[in-house]
Amino acid sequence: MAEMLIAWPKALVREGRELPTSGVPGVVTQLRAAGVTQLDGMTAPHKGQEEFRHTNLTALAEPLFRTLARPATLAHESIASWLYPDAAWAQIVFVNGVYCPALSTRRSLPETVYAGGLAEGWTGSHAATLEAHLGSCLGARSTFTALNSALLQDGAFVHVPRNTVLSAPIHCLFISLPQETPVSVHPRNLFVVDEGSEVSILCTYAGLAGKNPVLTNLVEETVLGANTRLDYCKVVQENAIGCHLSTHEVRQERDSRQNAFFASLSGGLVRNQAYTRLAGEGTQCHVSGLYLCDGQRTVDNYLHIAHEQPHGESRIFFKGILEDDSRAVFLGKVHVFPGAQQTDSEQLNNNLLLSERARVNTKPQLEIYADDVKCTHGATVGPPAEESVFYLRSRGISESTARGMLTRGFAEETLEAIRCDEARGRLAGHILDKYQVKR
Amino acid sequence: MLEIKDLRAAVNGVEILRGLNFSANAGEVHAIMGPNGSGKSTFAHVLSGKAGYEVLPGSQVRFQGRDLLELPAEERARLGLFLAFQYPVEIPGVTNANFLQTAANEIRESRGLDKLDALDFGDFLREKMAYVNVNPVMADRFVNHGFSGGEKKRNEILQLAVLEPSLAILDETDSGLDIDALRIVSEGVNKLRSPDRTFILVTHYQRLLSYVEPDFVHVLYKGQIVKSGGKDLALELEDKGYDWIKEEVDSNG
Ligand SMILES: Nc1ncnc2c1ncn2[C@@H]1O[C@H](COP(=O)(O)OP(=O)(O)OP(=O)(O)O)[C@@H](O)[C@H]1O
Numbered sequence: 149m150a151e152m153l154i155a156w157p158k159a160l161v162r163e164g165r166e167l168p169t170s171g172v173p174g175v176v177t178q179l180r181a182a183g184v185t186q187l188d189g190m191t192a193p194h195k196g197q198e199e200f201r202h203t204n205l206t207a208l209a210e211p212l213f214r215t216l217a218r219p220a221t222l223a224h225e226s227i228a229s230w231l232y233p234d235a236a237w238a239q240i241v242f243v244n245g246v247y248c249p250a251l252s253t254r255r256s257l258p259e260t261v262y263a264g265g266l267a268e269g270w271t272g273s274h275a276a277t278l279e280a281h282l283g284s285c286l287g288a289r290s291t292f293t294a295l296n297s298a299l300l301q302d303g304a305f306v307h308v309p310r311n312t313v314l315s316a317p318i319h320c321l322f323i324s325l326p327q328e329t330p331v332s333v334h335p336r337n338l339f340v341v342d343e344g345s346e347v348s349i350l351c352t353y354a355g356l357a358g359k360n361p362v363l364t365n366l367v368e369e370t371v372l373g374a375n376t377r378l379d380y381c382k383v384v385q386e387n388a389i390g391c392h393l394s395t396h397e398v399r400q401e402r403d404s405r406q407n408a409f410f411a412s413l414s415g416g417l418v419r420n421q422a423y424t425r426l427a428g429e430g431t432q433c434h435v436s437g438l439y440l441c442d443g444q445r446t447v448d449n450y451l452h453i454a455h456e457q458p459h460g461e462s463r464i465f466f467k468g469i470l471e472d473d474s475r476a477v478f479l480g481k482v483h484v485f486p487g488a489q490q491t492d493s494e495q496l497n498n499n500l501l502l503s504e505r506a507r508v509n510t511k512p513q514l515e516i517y518a519d520d521v522k523c524t525h526g527a528t529v530g531p532p533a534e535e536s537v538f539y540l541r542s543r544g545i546s547e548s549t550a551r552g553m554l555t556r557g558f559a560e561e562t563l564e565a566i567r568c569d570e571a572r573g574r575l576a577g578h579i580l581d582k583y584q585v586k587r
Numbered sequence: 588m589l590e591i592k593d594l595r596a597a598v599n600g601v602e603i604l605r606g607l608n609f610s611a612n613a614g615e616v617h618a619i620m621g622p623n624g625s626g627k628s629t630f631a632h633v634l635s636g637k638a639g640y641e642v643l644p645g646s647q648v649r650f651q652g653r654d655l656l657e658l659p660a661e662e663r664a665r666l667g668l669f670l671a672f673q674y675p676v677e678i679p680g681v682t683n684a685n686f687l688q689t690a691a692n693e694i695r696e697s698r699g700l701d702k703l704d705a706l707d708f709g710d711f712l713r714e715k716m717a718y719v720n721v722n723p724v725m726a727d728r729f730v731n732h733g734f735s736g737g738e739k740k741r742n743e744i745l746q747l748a749v750l751e752p753s754l755a756i757l758d759e760t761d762s763g764l765d766i767d768a769l770r771i772v773s774e775g776v777n778k779l780r781s782p783d784r785t786f787i788l789v790t791h792y793q794r795l796l797s798y799v800e801p802d803f804v805h806v807l808y809k810g811q812i813v814k815s816g817g818k819d820l821a822l823e824l825e826d827k828g829y830d831w832i833k834e835e836v837d838s839n840g
């Protein structure tokens with residue numbers, strides 16, 4: 149097993165070396181080279197590593213890593229249902245990681261704001277921003293992030309310059325289109341919000357139906373300047389055999405606020421790994437999430453928040469519903485640096501088990517090196533409370549309806565954290581469909 | 588409308604209700620009082636169909652001409668039985684309006700009536716909220732979630748008003764209420780009194796009974812109704828406590 153995983157990147161990296169290099173900025177060339185070097189010295193992810201200890205990596209079959217997805221085009225009709233109908237939104241679309249201008253709309257964006265493909269962005273008027281920030285948040289995390297750098301080609305790039313408040317969200321839609329063989333896609337996203345600006349970014353990762361799996365190995369870097377606000381909502385809806393691995397790196401400067409939501413609705417294996425550095429004073433970072441697991445699926449959330457400066461506030465609220473033989477992993481780590489006084493942090497993970505065979509590993513953790521802080525953490529795992537079922541039945545509601553209501557209520561409570569009505573509404577609809585009639 | 592003969596129920600093998608006899612006619616208000624641990628909540632739970640109680644053979648409960656003990660909890664509710672909980676349950680994620688619409692419609696459906704759509708139900712709910720003096724914003728809040736003790740009890744009365752049962756059992760709905768909340772709850776109950784609705788008020792306090800005047804007062808002790816009387820019995824109990832009744836029962840063996 150181990151050898152197999154070590155073998156895969158090499159084949160892909162060979163392909164990566166054939167990526168076009170003309171017009172590519174120095175920072176990209178450097179990142180690719182650094183990725184290749186890192187891969188040489190790295191072992192594949194394995195269970196001996198803390199962050200992969202509970203993750204079922206066997207879903208990552210070797211053929212996924214033999215071939216990079218080829219660029220592809222799609223008709224507008226085949227993606228229309230994933231777009232939001234509001235014409236005032238900028239919606240940028242990617243097929244297998246490559247930006248598709250023909251499917252995207254950007255008319256409503258102010259001229260000073262950029263939202264589009266990374267490769268398009270590195271030649272235009274926002275290139276200096278891209279060069280200044282690309283790679284600046286990413287630590288040497290894992291084979292997956294090194295691989296992403298080695299194969300850096302395209303992804304979403306958003307730049308909101310100083311003192312700009314965007315009223316409409318920017319939607320980034322990533323379509324996974326299965327091919328004749330299993331393939332992998334390595335999108336690299338960069339979101340830069342300059343001082344005093346506010347923006348809402350929605351990301352949808354949608355899998356179209358197909359015989360062969362697609363692996364998305366995403367790396368996303370987000371830089372929040374001083375006094376900024378980001379509302380972020382990521383929805384993963386890969387097909388039943390699709391895999392989604394992501395590493396999110398956020399750096400928050402002073403007085404910035406981040407409100408992020410991670411919805412993992414479908415996919416064979418979904419792993420969200422989000423690292424946030426609260427690098428300035430007085431920052432606020434609220435991260436919530438919902439994962440819905442059934443069949444044999446695994447969803448894995450790894451959240452890391454580093455309170456590096458005083459007066460930071462962080463919240464991690466994640467909930468999951470598990471059916472059948474599914475499995476969920478939650479690891480939360482709040483790290484309070486020496487001197488990060490007056491840190492206020494809460495962490496909670498609740499899991500609703502609808503099957504006795506489903507399994508959850510949850511571990512909210514605190515690592516505190518300052519003395520004047522307020523930090524709490526907790527987790528629950530269990531079936532629906534019989535007390536609640538009885539309360540509803542005592543009002544004339546049948547048992548199956550009662551269980552469905554409780555399940556939907558459990559999930560819907562998390563949606564309160566989402567500020568974008570359209571995104572919240574779409575998720576509420578999904579929950580309603582999925583748990584309408586309880587088996 | 589309700590006739591109970593020799594009701595015996597055990598929890599974890601311990602008999603809590605030990606041959607309880609009780610009957611009530613339509614429109615009557617019965618108060619049930621008694622020392623802590625005498626079995627009052629157990630009585631209410633067994634009638635409402637809560638799991639975890641073993642009802643022993645020979646127990647008989649007839650309600651609206653049906654054998655109540657045979658029915659699952661939801662069917663008892665559809666038949667017209669309502670329990671206001673001593674400790675109402677919080678249900679995050681489910682709004683009061685959604686909860687009550689679902690309940691009202693399942694009850695209507697079981698009686699062969701058309702379901703109410705969200706608009707019609709919304710009007711109906713607003714009317715009931717005004718009637719029992721509950722703030723309309725409560726409709727969109729999650730059921731009992733983050734409610735104060737008083738708000739939870741008032742929410743039980745709202746449910747009573749919406750579901751229009753023929754038998755309402757209130758388990759200590761007055762406990763822990765300040766005087767203003769008690770007045771609002773009592774007014775709600777008085778408004779909801781009607782010739783075809785029976786109330787069983789489980790309470791420790793005469794205070795409630797000065798607002799909601801009962802037709803009968805019963806004392807439950809060691810799992811049996813050991814004394815019954817008119818509303819004056821509550822005053823006597825308030826005055827003298829339960830010791831004289833306990834002695835009477837315990838010496839009779
Ligand atoms: N689930 C249970 N498991 C074990 N014992 C129980 C359970 N429920 C009730 N009991 C016991 O049954 C007896 C009667 O309890 P019950 O709650 O019915 O009393 P009550 O009259 O309502 O008291 P209070 O006035 O304090 O509300 C008590 O001794 C109680 O400890």
Ligand SMILES: [Mg+2]
Pocket residue numbers: 627628629673759
């Ligand atoms: Mg009680």
